Every structure is written in C-alpha cells, then in structure tokens.
Amino acid sequence: MTCEWFESCPLRRLEREGKIKEKWKNNYCDTEDNFKNCIRYKMVERGEAHPDNLMPDGTKIDVS
Ligand code: SF4
Incomplete structure (x- = not known):
C-alpha cells in the first residue's frame, strides 16, 4: 500500500527536479x-x- 498523499506530496516534484533521491519514496511513501x-x-x-x-x-x- 502506498501513502494516500503519494501523488500530491511535494517530494514528487523534488524527485522530478533531481533535488532528492528516490530513497524517500522507496523507504517511506x-x-x-x-x-x-x-x-x-x-x-x-x-x-x-x-x-x-x-x-x-x-x-x-x-x-x-
Ligand atoms: S513524504 Fe511520502 S509518506 Fe510522507 S506524506 Fe509525503 S507521500 Fe506520504
């Protein structure tokens, strides 16, 4: 199951912009x-x- 805020979370934008690694998505979201x-x-x-x-x-x- 994925976090209910997955799509709207600002971390998705930061990932697209290359400002954060996908470890947050993989380890949490x-x-x-x-x-x-x-x-x-x-x-x-x-x-x-x-x-x-x-x-x-x-x-x-x-x-x-
Ligand atoms: S960072 Fe990930 S787990 Fe936390 S609220 Fe955003 S989508 Fe949910």
Whole structure:
C-alpha cells in the first residue's frame, strides 16, 4: 500500500527536479509498513503546516 498523499506530496516534484533521491519514496511513501512513520504524514494527520523541504525522517534539506 502506498501513502494516500503519494501523488500530491511535494517530494514528487523534488524527485522530478533531481533535488532528492528516490530513497524517500522507496523507504517511506511506497512502503506500507513505513509511511505512517513519516513526519510529514503525521503532521498532515494533526493538521500542522510543514515545509516542502521537510523529509520523512524530520531532516530538512536545502532545495534552493
Ligand atoms: S513524504 Fe510522507 S506524506 Fe509525503 S507521500 Fe511520502 S509518506 Fe506520504
């Protein structure tokens, strides 16, 4: 099962632009056991704002 936010997640754009590797998709977004551990997923569930450069493990990357 894939995360319900898979298509709309900003990480897809960052992947297309080559700014992040596909490890996030493979380790979180596309993995049933792990997408619920994604920080972004948890923040969406709590209705909290989260920046596009926040990775699933909570690290922030420079996408400028
Ligand atoms: S980064 Fe998190 S919220 Fe976005 S698609 Fe992946 S698992 Fe879902």
